Amino acid sequence: MARWEEVEADAPEFAAAVRRLFDAFKHKTLATLRRDGSPRISGTEAQFRDGDIWLGSMWMARKAVDLRRDPRFALHSASEDPSDDNPSSWPGDAKLSGRVEEVTDPEQLAKAMGGEAPSEQSHLFRLDIEEVVWTRVGTPADHLVIELWRAGEGLRRFQR
Incomplete structure (x- = not known):
C-alpha cells in the first residue's frame, strides 16, 4: 500500500493527470463491500491533502459502515463524454483502489x-493505495491507452 505522495514521487506526470481527472468534478463514485460481500456504489467526495487522499462521511452512513467492517474500496473519477468529432480529445477517466484507514483520534x-x-x-478515512489506473482513447482513436500504477511495481502502459 502507498500514500498518494508515493504515487506522485514515483510517476509524477501520471499522478498529475490522474489528479486532474479526480479534481475536475466534485462527485466521485465509491465502491465498498456489504456484509454479504456484494458491492455497494455510493456517491462521495474526495480530497487530496498533505500527500494523502481523504474521504469523509456522515456518521454511520452505509458506506462508512461498510468501510469500517471491510476497508477495501475502489474510487472512480467522474467522466465527461468524449467528443464524437475527436474522441482522442477525451481526457479519460481514473480509478484507484486499496484500503482505508479511519482517523478517530481528535488531534x-x-x-x-x-x-x-x-x-x-x-x-x-485516509486512503492507502494499492492500484491507480488511467484509461483514455489513443491517437489515432482506434485503441485505448491504459496506464496502471501498483504499489511496489511502478507504472506500466498497455494498449487495447
Missing part, C-alpha cells in the same frame, strides 16, 4: 481537517 482529525475538528460527529 489527528483536527490536523487532517486543516486545523479544525469537525463540528458534527462524522467519519474520516
